[in-house]
Every structure is written in C-alpha cells, then in structure tokens.
Amino acid sequence: MERRKFLGLGVLALTALPATLSAISAIDFRATKPDTWTAHTVDDAVKALFGDITPVEEGVKVNVPAVASSGGAVPVTIKSDIPAKTVAVFQNMNPESATAVFNVPEDGIIDYFMKIKLKATDENGGKGTVTAIIEGTDGKFYIGKKSLDVAKGGCEG
Amino acid sequence: MGNMKIKAKLKNDVVSAKVLAKHDMLTYDQAKAKGVEANFITHITAKVGDKVVYDVSTSQFWSKNPQFKFKFKGAKKGDKLEITWTDLSGKSVTESKKIK
Numbered sequence: 001m002e003r004r005k006f007l008g009l010g011v012l013a014l015t016a017l018p019a020t021l022s023a024i025s026a027i028d029f030r031a032t033k034p035d036t037w038t039a040h041t042v043d044d045a046v047k048a049l050f051g052d053i054t055p056v057e058e059g060v061k062v063n064v065p066a067v068a069s070s071g072g073a074v075p076v077t078i079k080s081d082i083p084a085k086t087v088a089v090f091q092n093m094n095p096e097s098a099t100a101v102f103n104v105p106e107d108g109i110i111d112y113f114m115k116i117k118l119k120a121t122d123e124n125g126g127k128g129t130v131t132a133i134i135e136g137t138d139g140k141f142y143i144g145k146k147s148l149d150v151a152k153g154g155c156e157g
Numbered sequence: 158m159g160n161m162k163i164k165a166k167l168k169n170d171v172v173s174a175k176v177l178a179k180h181d182m183l184t185y186d187q188a189k190a191k192g193v194e195a196n197f198i199t200h201i202t203a204k205v206g207d208k209v210v211y212d213v214s215t216s217q218f219w220s221k222n223p224q225f226k227f228k229f230k231g232a233k234k235g236d237k238l239e240i241t242w243t244d245l246s247g248k249s250v251t252e253s254k255k256i257k
Contacts, residue, residue: 026202029214037216073220094218095186103212105229109171113226117184117218 027103036098042090042131045097049088053141055133060144062132071150073115078132080110082142086135093118093128093150110134120150163254165238172256174203174211175226178242184217196245198223203240205232205256211240232256 029049030037039045046053063077071093078087087102087110099116120126131145162177180198188195198219203211210229219225232238239253 025209026200026212027214028200030199073224091218094184096216096218099216099218101214103214105209105212107230108210109228109230111226111228112213113224115220115224117182117220 025103025105029101029103033101036101037096039097040095042092042097042129045090046088046133049098049101050133050135050141053133055141055143057143060132060134060142062130062144062146064130064146064148066148068118068148068150071118071120071152074118074148074150075113075115076130078110078112078144080132080134080142080144082110082134083137084108084110084134085137087112088133088135089114090131090133091116091118091128092131093120093124095119099130118148118150120152126150126152159252160250161240161242161252163238163240163252165254165256167232167234167256170230171228172210172230172232172238173226173228174238175224176240177222177224178250179222180242180244182217182219182221182223194246198242198244200243201225201240203227203229203238205229205236205238210238 033049035048036045039048059080059082061079068074084104089100090097091099118128126149129145129147134142160179164175166173182197183195185195197217198215201213211227234256236256237253238256241251243249
C-alpha cells in the first residue's frame with residue numbers, strides 16, 4: 001500500500017486538486033488521465049488509461065438489462081472478487097467511451113451500481129456493449145462485458 | 158434542503174450504501190443543443206472518518222440525478238458516511254448520513 005500512498009501524494013502535488021479531494025488515497029482520473037475521457041472508442045480510452053494491455057477475460061461480471069426501454073438511465077452493475085486497484089467502465093454507444101473509473105480503496109468490495117445514459121442512434125442501431133476492466137493488485141488486467149439493446153430517443157433522460 | 162438522498166445500512170460487517178444526487182448531468186451534446194455550458198459531476202468520494210470507502214471519477218454519461226450504490230467494510234453502526242461530489246463548474250457538495 002505504500003506505493004498507492006506515494007502515488008496519491010504525487011497526484012496532489014502535481015495537479016492541485018480541489019480541497020474536497022484532499023484525502024491522500026483519492027485519485028482524480030480526470031486530472032491524471034485526461035485523454036481517457038475524450039477518446040471516442042473503447043480501445044482508445046483503455047489505452048489512454050492503462051496503456052497497451054491484454055486483459056484476461058475472467059472474473060469480472062457486468063450486469064445490464066438485455067433490453068433497456070430508455071437510454072436515459074440504464075442500470076449497470078459491476079461485480080468482482082478480484083483484489084483490485086482500479087475498475088474502469090466503458091461503453092460504445094455515446095460520442096465518448098469512458099463512463100467511470102473507480103479507485104478501489106484498500107480491501108474494497110467491487111459491487112458498483114450506477115445509472116448511465118446510452119444513446120441509440122441510426123449508426124449503432126440501438127445495440128451496444130458495456131465493458132469493465134479491472135486492474136488487479138497483482139498488476140494483471142481482467143475484462144468483462146455485456147451487450148444490450150437500447151430503445152431510441154433515450155439520451156435526454 | 159439536501160442535495161443527496163443517502164441510505165447506509167450495516168449487515169454482516171458490510172455497509173450497503175445507496176445514493177441519489179440531484180444534478181442535471183448535462184452532456185456536451187445536450188448543452189450545445191441548449192446553448193449553455195456542459196456541466197456534470199466529475200468526481201464522487203465517500204469517507205467514514207478519514208478513510209476513503211468509495212472513490213470514482215465520473216463522466217457526462219451518468220444519468221440525470223444520478224443514482225449509485227456501493228459496499229464497503231470496516232464501519233460500524235452510528236458511524237457517519239460522508240459523501241462529496243464535485244462537478245465540472247467546480248461546485249462541490251458534501252452531505253452525510255449515519256450508518257444504520
């Protein structure tokens with residue numbers, strides 16, 4: 001855990017975070033990895049966040065409804081028992097791909113629920129995939145994904 | 158009036174937290190259509206005492222009035238769960254709730 005503390009301090013020193021994020025173990029990935037948030041594809045966003053990685057497809061559960069009646073608030077749950085440092089959530093329906101990046105606290109439980117916007121367009125035909133990538137404390141990367149259909153006219157919700 | 162609705166319940170050493178925050182979460186596209194500046198929650202941190210129990214950098218694609226849930230260990234009944242969000246404009250709101 002010393003390494004995380006050290007990194008946290010570095011972040012604080014380099015980016016002058018708002019006072020509310022003064023906790024040593026909070027990480028603002030928008031400040032530390034800005035290119036992640038403007039990337040238009042999942043691959044580019046993953047690369048900007050983690051670099052060139054080859055994640056193993058195991059141990060990461062992504063739960064979304066098979067069909068979402070509205071793209072305004074689609075429930076997403078990410079679960080895993082892998083001891084993790086970071087959990088990142090991406091989707092391929094919106095103009096940009098990055099959706100959330102969790103900094104997992106020590107002994108953290110990975111059971112994250114959030115509601116997100118997914119925009120059905122003529123291009124994607126209302127079909128998309130939510131992808132989660134976990135950076136384990138073992139330094140390895142794990143991936144899970146789930147596809148869904150989203151009814152049109154959602155994103156305003 | 159509060160901005161957030163927070164529920165935090167301890168069961169078998171694990172606290173389950175459920176939060177609803179009031180925010181328009183206006184994406185760049187939505188803002189452009191309305192002729193206003195985009196604004197959305199960019200970061201959420203939850204703490205019990207000095208310990209961070211939830212820490213997430215968020216995007217414009219969280220839903221309007223975003224709802225989120227998480228679980229953590231190491232807290233007891235009566236402890237205060239303190240949640241802070243910050244948005245793109247720099248506004249920050251902190252609210253807390255006792256763990257039941």
